Amino acid sequence: SQQGEEDPQALSIQEGENATMNCSYKTSINNLQWYRQNSGRGLVHLILIRSNEREKHSGRLRVTLDTSKKSSSLLITASRAADTASYFCATDANRDDKIIFGKGTRLHILP
Amino acid sequence: DGGITQSPKYLFRKEGQNVTLSCEQNLNHDAMYWYRQDPGQGLRLIYYSQIVNDFQKGDIAEGYSVSREKKESFPLTVTSAQKNPTAFYLCASSYGGYDEQYFGPGTRLTVT
Numbered sequence: 001s002q003q004g005e006e007d008p009q010a011l012s013i014q015e016g017e018n019a020t021m022n023c024s025y026k027t028s029i030n031n032l033q034w035y036r037q038n039s040g041r042g043l044v045h046l047i048l049i050r051s052n053e054r055e056k057h058s059g060r061l062r063v064t065l066d067t068s069k070k071s072s073s074l075l076i077t078a079s080r081a082a083d084t085a086s087y088f089c090a091t092d093a094n095r096d097d098k099i100i101f102g103k104g105t106r107l108h109i110l111p
Numbered sequence: 112d113g114g115i116t117q118s119p120k121y122l123f124r125k126e127g128q129n130v131t132l133s134c135e136q137n138l139n140h141d142a143m144y145w146y147r148q149d150p151g152q153g154l155r156l157i158y159y160s161q162i163v164n165d166f167q168k169g170d171i172a173e174g175y176s177v178s179r180e181k182k183e184s185f186p187l188t189v190t191s192a193q194k195n196p197t198a199f200y201l202c203a204s205s206y207g208g209y210d211e212q213y214f215g216p217g218t219r220l221t222v223t
Contacts, residue, residue, distance in 0.1 A: 030209060042201055042214030043154075088153065090212075097161060097208030098144070098169075103153035 004032070004089040004102035012108040019076040021105040023089030024069075032065060032072050033090045033099065043088065046074075076107075084109045114138070117202050117215035124196075124222050132187045132218045134202035142208055143185035146201040147171060148217075154201065160185055161208060189220065196222045 007022045023032065031050045035043040047063045049056045049072065056063045062075040076083055086106050090099040115136040124130045136143065142161050146154040156169030160179040174193025179185050185204075189196045199219050203212040 033211065035212075040199075040217070040219075042216050043203070043212070044214070045211045048211055092209040098156065098159055099209060099212070100156075101146075101154040106151075 004091045004100065006087065006089055006102045006105040008105060009103070010106040010108070012110055013079060014110050015079055015081060017079055019079050019083065019107055019109075021074050021087055021107070023072045023074070023091075023102060025072075025089075025091045025093055026070065027093040028067070028070075029091045029093045031092055034061075034063060034072075034074050035088045035090060035101075037086045037088065037104070039085070046087075079107075079109045081109050081111060083107060115202060115204050115213050115215040117200075117218050119218060120216065122218055122220045124220070126222055127191045128222075129188055129190050130196075130220065130222075132189070132200055132202075132220070134185045134187065134215060135183055136185075136204040136213070136215075137183060138204055138213060139182070140204035140206055140213070141182070142205045142210075143179065144203045144205075144212065145169075145175070145177065145185070145187045146203065148199045148201060157187065157200075189222075196220060 004023045004025045033048045034046040037043045049065045060077045065072045086104040088101050088104045090101045118133045144159040145157040158177040160166035176188045201217045202215045205212045
């Protein structure tokens with residue numbers, strides 16, 4: 001029961017550049033979350049954005065939500081080597097008391 | 112020092128044996144979850160529990176079993192009925208179903 005779908009599947013950029021990844025979903029949501037996973041580790045929560053919010057910031061992270069297009073984007077500015085990870089979006093669209101994760105975007109920051 | 116722990120980090124078993132993965136949290140969260148992650152893939156939900164003594168099947172529950180006798184603990188048993196058990200298993204907890212989830216470090220299970 002996949003709901004959010006991240007795009008692109010993989011992304012390589014030079015250190016210092018901005019990285020943008022997108023998440024599209026199929027049905028209406030109350031909130032959307034972004035998580036990061038370093039290789040071989042557990043996921044770490046980054047940001048939660050509610051359906052009545054359009055944009056949220058946290059440090060170098062900027063998340064936008066467009067409910068009319070059923071999509072969200074995660075922007076990482078001034079990327080660093082430590083940002084190399086997989087990034088997942090998760091939505092509550094199924095309304096069955098749990099969130100559903102997408103398959104993730106693998107981000108590789110090149111030195 | 113609050114958090115969620117999983118043990119062991121690596122686990123090796125022979126085919127046909129049941130194995131139990133541990134997950135403990137001291138965050139006072141009501142909800143707990145087990146996910147399976149295969150290489151390069153996303154997370155697939157195995158089981159989840161919103162409250163003590165209650166749990167529900169996720170998308171891939173066949174071949175797995177859980178218990179939730181204590182709020183802090185949500186062990187997962189991988190039974191011999193699971194056809195392809197080798198994977199990375201992640202446990203998570205949250206205050207409620209739609210809230211931010213806190214993840215453990217994961218257990219990598221290899222069955223040969």
